[in-house]
Amino acid sequence: MPNWCENRLEITANTAEELKTVLESVIRINNINKDHYKYDEFILDFELLLPMPKELNPEIDSNYLENFEKYGAGDWYEWRYKYWGVKWNANTQYCPDYDANNTEYSIDFDTPWCAPEAWFKVLIKKFPDVKFKLIYFEPGMFFAGIYSSIDAENCYYQYPESTSEVKLLAKESGYEDEDWHFDSE
Known part of the structure; x- marks a missing residue:
């Protein structure tokens, strides 16, 4: 069982139509019919x-x-790690309803072990006019x-060298300072 990396993908398009095009490239919609209740479930899908x-x-x-000759990877694990940066597809925690008038x-x-950096690089290359930020x-x-489509926003922090910076980004995932205590503090 892996450690789970918590991610937030923020998308800012120039127009609502542009946002719709991006979402169609990353969001799968499951039509759910459960207990006489119908709804759409939005799921981030690297595929x-x-x-x-x-x-x-x-x-x-x-x-x-x-497979290695044809795809640059011999099996599913190597391919996903090379092209997505993680071994499994996204485990969607929260995907809000889509509003056709929004541009954001x-x-x-969640992803196993780390953020999907390789997948993110493909995303920003495919949509160069859209602003993307992946906070993990x-x-x-x-x-x-x-990871950001704006190079100046890219950063990486790790304990113990950058504990305060990691805590700031952890707050983006809903954590508080009180959730962490280190002997070195």
């Missing part, structure tokens, strides 16, 4: 922007060397940072 080749699916008996949207989600915090190893 929409950067789908993993079906041949790398662990259920399919495949040839490692052929944020999604809270991993409480187990106590590190945090920001």
